Amino acid sequence: QQQVRQSPQSLTVWEGETAILNCSYEDSTFNYFPWYQQFPGEGPALLISIRSVSDKKEDGRFTIFFNKREKKLSLHITDSQPGDSATYFCAASENYNQGKLIFGQGTKLSIKP
């Protein structure tokens, strides 16, 4: 049973457009949601995160929108750049400072120049 689900599986957008990556979860006890970015041959790297007490978190071109009632969140990447091409993972945990994360299956993002 997949507790964290991501869609789409893959996404292609043109350079300069906004990419929208979706995530949903099942467990109401989850209260911390980080997004990780992974390039081929490397480990995942923390990109941005949000706690369930907030409905929006912004960091430069990256914004998380969070809907606790619907158990959904999304990552928006504005002004997409070719260097943003990577696999993005949504994750969830019950505790902010715990490394025990439940990961989604990832969205492979490709940015066309």
Place this chain on the structure above:
Amino acid sequence: ETAVFQTPNYHVTQVGNEVSFNCKQTLGHDTMYWYKQDSKKLLKIMFSYNNKQLIVNETVPRRFSPQSSDKAHLNLRIKSVEPEDSAVYLCASSDERLFFGHGTKLSVL
């Protein structure tokens, strides 16, 4: 900047062999982890260690065993590998955020 170091980068072995992967972190974190990333890129936690105490074991097969000499090191031993063990094994450490190494790709022939 890499602060979680894993060796080797790649390892090819045959069914039934024993393998061991090393991991060291220089972040001063108290907790380290092993995650498995399968061919579909799905990430699942295997173990976590806090001050040499195992605090999470996600029902992985008994042929897997974590080994720690101090809080900066957490190795992974697989006794008698099987084909389904082919994957990327990612070591990580955390304080408030989880930092991953580059991974060790295991291929079991």
